[in-house]
Amino acid sequence: MKKLYYENCHLKEFSAAVTGCEEKDGLWEITLDATAFYPEGGGQPWDLGTLADANVLQVKERGEEIIHLCDKPLAVGERVSGAVDWQRRLDLMQQHTGEHILSGLIHKTFGYHNVGFHMGKQMVEIDFDGPISWEQAMDLEKQANQAVWDNLPVNCSVPSPEELEKAVYRSKRKLPWPVRIVEIPGIDSCACCGVHTKTTGEVGLIKIVSCAKFHDGVRLELVCGGRAYEYMAAIFEENRKISQLLSAKMPETFQAVQRLSDGLNEEKLRAAALQKQVFESTAKDYVNQENVVHFEDDLTGGQLRLLAEKISGVCSGFAAVFSSAGDGFDYCLAQPGADLRQLGKDMNQTLGGRGGGKPEFQQGHLGARREEILSFFGK
Numbered sequence: 001m002k003k004l005y006y007e008n009c010h011l012k013e014f015s016a017a018v019t020g021c022e023e024k025d026g027l028w029e030i031t032l033d034a035t036a037f038y039p040e041g042g043g044q045p046w047d048l049g050t051l052a053d054a055n056v057l058q059v060k061e062r063g064e065e066i067i068h069l070c071d072k073p074l075a076v077g078e079r080v081s082g083a084v085d086w087q088r089r090l091d092l093m094q095q096h097t098g099e100h101i102l103s104g105l106i107h108k109t110f111g112y113h114n115v116g117f118h119m120g121k122q123m124v125e126i127d128f129d130g131p132i133s134w135e136q137a138m139d140l141e142k143q144a145n146q147a148v149w150d151n152l153p154v155n156c157s158v159p160s161p162e163e164l165e166k167a168v169y170r171s172k173r174k175l176p177w178p179v180r181i182v183e184i185p186g187i188d189s190c191a192c193c194g195v196h197t198k199t200t201g202e203v204g205l206i207k208i209v210s211c212a213k214f215h216d217g218v219r220l221e222l223v224c225g226g227r228a229y230e231y232m233a234a235i236f237e238e239n240r241k242i243s244q245l246l247s248a249k250m251p252e253t254f255q256a257v258q259r260l261s262d263g264l265n266e267e268k269l270r271a272a273a274l275q276k277q278v279f280e281s282t283a284k285d286y287v288n289q290e291n292v293v294h295f296e297d298d299l300t301g302g303q304l305r306l307l308a309e310k311i312s313g314v315c316s317g318f319a320a321v322f323s324s325a326g327d328g329f330d331y332c333l334a335q336p337g338a339d340l341r342q343l344g345k346d347m348n349q350t351l352g353g354r355g356g357g358k359p360e361f362q363q364g365h366l367g368a369r370r371e372e373i374l375s376f377f378g379k
């Protein structure tokens with residue numbers, strides 16, 4: 001079984017003889033005498049594509065064989081043509097080689113090891129066993145892109161056991177020979193079974209999306225190549241819309257949003273001060289009155305409490321303040337120094353409510369109509 005993907009990582013179409021075809025749960029496990037379909041391995045997902053008129057749904061390694069899980073059977077002994085889904089393969093190679101460039105630079109700079117690698121549908125996640133700040137990550141990203149522009153070769157080789165013994169590379173541990181070494185001159189050397197781009201230039205673009213503390217080190221989220229372009233284009237478009245909305249130049253949207261946010265906070269403070277004045281003015285109507293029942297539309301919880309406080313501060317009895325909410329009314333009962341718990345309980349029981357609080361301050365919600373509430377208070 002020839003692994004054509006190792007001989008030529010750009011091989012998109014090939015022809016091979018079918019050596020086996022076995023049914024498995026309604027699908028067919030097909031083996032060939034040669035394949036350009038990369039099976040899952042080294043963190044890199046399998047290739048998709050077609051074999052004759054069958055779709056290749058999954059590719060995995062089993063012993064010496066590579067199994068192509070297909071949706072149709074193929075005749076054993078027949079020669080078939082295979083086509084690899086190139087968009088997917090190129091994307092996966094860009095992510096994988098980009099990961100090697102960055103992991104190599106981080107290893108060279110800090111001596112950290114890549115201790116976790118996951119190639120997701122959207123992002124590539126890499127875990128390192130030491131801390132990296134966002135500023136350091138941005139510096140590494142720049143160096144990684146410099147390595148892309150330098151268009152370095154990505155050399156894959158299988159050294160002899162003696163050469164391997166002497167070689168310096170990442171992920172060096174006791175692996176059964178043969179061990180495949182992927183080397184990017186001056187950047188990285190690593191044991192890896194994945195399929196890589198021919199040169200670093202093919203990676204196109206490397207963008208670190210996040211750098212967050214993870215165990216004793218960090219987890220980096222990364223996008224490379226076409227994914228990086230799509231990601232950056234989407235962020236650019238968001239920023240373009242923000243810039244139009246705020247009439248700010250695109251490189252200055254942060255300052256514009258900062259100004260907007262500061263202005264909004266000032267307005268909130270101003271609105272709260274005005275609200276307080278309005279409530280104080282409302283409370284004036286109840287000076288020296290005994291028990292007060294007051295209705296107001298659309299108050300927030302905080303406003304309801306504030307108004308109840310203001311009214312109970314000037315009347316001689318309790319202040320019962322209501323604001324329409326959903327199918328009924330939110331309420332606040334307030335009277336400094338009094339115990340309103342029994343009143344609250346009675347009200348909840350009679351008017352289908354729930355609530356509670358401190359003796360002198362009860363709040364909750366009633367599922368009742370305005371007339372029912374007024375009648376409860378004998379008004």
Ligand SMILES: [Zn+2]
Nearest residue numbers: 042192193194
């Ligand atoms: Zn690798």
